[in-house]
Amino acid sequence: MTKVKVAINGYGTIGKRVADAVALQDDMEIIGVAKTRPNFETVMAKDKGFNVYTLADRVGAMEKEGIEVSGTVEEMIEAADVVVDCTPGKVGATNKDLYEKAGIKAIWQGGEAHTLTGCSFNAETNYDEALGKDFVRVVSCNTTGLCRVLSPLDKEFGIKKARVTLLRRAADPGDIKTGPINAIVPNPIKLPSHHGPDVKTVIPNIDIATTAVKLPTTLMHLHTVNLELEKECTAEDVESILAEQSRVRFVGQGITSTAEIMELAKDLGRPRGDMWENCIWNESITMYEGELYFFQAIHQESDVIPENVDAIRAMMELESDASRSIEITNKTMGI
Numbered sequence: 001m002t003k004v005k006v007a008i009n010g011y012g013t014i015g016k017r018v019a020d021a022v023a024l025q026d027d028m029e030i031i032g033v034a035k036t037r038p039n040f041e042t043v044m045a046k047d048k049g050f051n052v053y054t055l056a057d058r059v060g061a062m063e064k065e066g067i068e069v070s071g072t073v074e075e076m077i078e079a080a081d082v083v084v085d086c087t088p089g090k091v092g093a094t095n096k097d098l099y100e101k102a103g104i105k106a107i108w109q110g111g112e113a114h115t116l117t118g119c120s121f122n123a124e125t126n127y128d129e130a131l132g133k134d135f136v137r138v139v140s141c142n143t144t145g146l147c148r149v150l151s152p153l154d155k156e157f158g159i160k161k162a163r164v165t166l167l168r169r170a171a172d173p174g175d176i177k178t179g180p181i182n183a184i185v186p187n188p189i190k191l192p193s194h195h196g197p198d199v200k201t202v203i204p205n206i207d208i209a210t211t212a213v214k215l216p217t218t219l220m221h222l223h224t225v226n227l228e229l230e231k232e233c234t235a236e237d238v239e240s241i242l243a244e245q246s247r248v249r250f251v252g253q254g255i256t257s258t259a260e261i262m263e264l265a266k267d268l269g270r271p272r273g274d275m276w277e278n279c280i281w282n283e284s285i286t287m288y289e290g291e292l293y294f295f296q297a298i299h300q301e302s303d304v305i306p307e308n309v310d311a312i313r314a315m316m317e318l319e320s321d322a323s324r325s326i327e328i329t330n331k332t333m334g335i
């Protein structure tokens with residue numbers, strides 16, 4: 001089988017994980033990763049055997065640090081079938097001209113606006129929409145986590161109204177510049193937050209409103225989900241639907257916090273201690289006065305990674321059936 005050639009532009013938190021996940025697939029290969037700085041991640045990319053590319057004006061800086069580059073970002077793009085843009089939010093959009101000129105398919109991340117691609121993606125929800133598309137956006141970690149539960153519950157019971165509070169990690173663990181370190185920050189203060197409209201880019205007809213606060217933690221986000229459903233059902237009915245979702249994991253057995261979930265991910269031997277699935281406390285799934293409530297934790301650094309792999313498969317039409325792509329991705333990654 002000819003493998004689809006994938007380039008990763010931006011090799012940070014998301015890019016390095018997407019590169020590793022793509023490298024596990026039989027139908028895809030990494031032809032290069034682009035880094036702007038000669039840091040430990042650049043050295044790691046070389047050690048893993050990836051070809052490293054950089055911006056034209058950074059070649060000298062890389063070589064000065066003893067890092068041999070395979071060429072410029074433009075050259076990497078020329079050699080690829082699809083590029084996964086994992087540059088920081090808003091930087092990605094500035095690369096669109098480059099991809100269009102090269103006639104290459106491109107995937108962006110949740111830091112970009114829906115309007116950049118017109119197609120916002122979550123594998124379980126709208127895989128078919130991305131089939132053969134040139135430009136797709138894999139939605140953010142929070143939106144991915146919400147789509148994974150709202151979409152199956154909407155299909156089964158009909159969601160009349162979704163109200164979600166997002167308790168967000170302030171920064172990623174490796175980020176030394178972002179705060180707060182001792183405050184709770186309503187963010188945004190103007191309500192509702194932008195997270196609800198972002199879910200609507202994938203599930204257009206849902207009535208959802210969200211609020212969000214930033215907390216001094218780096219591990220995971222936590223969502224308090226409250227739903228009014230069309231059909232009458234019990235907490236057990238909801239639990240059985242969520243139990244069927246391959247990217248949902250129930251937690252309990254002494255797991256009472258995001259810290260213990262991250263410990264579990266490490267104990268499971270997950271690369272980088274990643275937890276790709278939504279973690280739902282099944283004990284929290286409750287019907288109260290006709291409304292559904294539950295808690296779920298989302299590992300912001302990794303839940304979007306399998307979604308990027310499925311997005312490549314849909315855009316390149318390697319697999320037309322969503323469930324088959326999801327199954328392959330899950331199996332190769334160990335989900």
Ligand code: NAD
Pocket residue numbers: 009010011012013014015034035036037055086087088089090091092109110111112139140141172300301304
């Ligand atoms: P990051 O800062 O960890 O990594 C970005 C990488 O891109 C860095 O290596 C940086 O050096 C490089 N870069 C910067 N400018 C570049 C350029 N012009 N060309 C090539 N590379 C360049 O960022 P991240 O957290 O991986 O975020 C990437 C995208 O993923 C953003 O859209 C973000 O919103 C989204 N996202 C992030 C998270 C998260 O929790 N970190 C979760 C889901 C989605």
